[in-house]
Amino acid sequence: MAGHQKGEKTYFVPRTKLPLARSVEWYCRQLLPELDNWRRQARSAQGDKSDCCKIFLNEILPYFVEVIAQDGIYLVHEFPNHPMSHMLKVSFVLWCALCK
Numbered sequence: 704m705a706g707h708q709k710g711e712k713t714y715f716v717p718r719t720k721l722p723l724a725r726s727v728e729w730y731c732r733q734l735l736p737e738l739d740n741w742r743r744q745a746r747s748a749q750g751d752k753s754d755c756c757k758i759f760l761n762e763i764l765p766y767f768v769e770v771i772a773q774d775g776i777y778l779v780h781e782f783p784n785h786p787m788s789h790m791l792k793v794s795f796v797l798w799c800a801l802c803k
Contacts, residue, residue: 723772727765730772734790738764 779788
């Protein structure tokens, strides 16, 4: 689906060069409203201080959200009944209503 040829060494998807309408953190707040809470818990005295946790919360999840924001239209088209598709559809409807 990404358009790569078998055996290619580089990963380049042209649509990733198109800017998002908002920052990745804005999309994180919309799609993962508990992310700030999870980050706060990880930083707490009893929180997970591992590099794995830091990378997951601060790099992998934001990257995942960025990909969802860029490719969400494909997710909604291919999997219209998936819970994330419902979130994207509702978020879009709310966004349209608030931006009028």
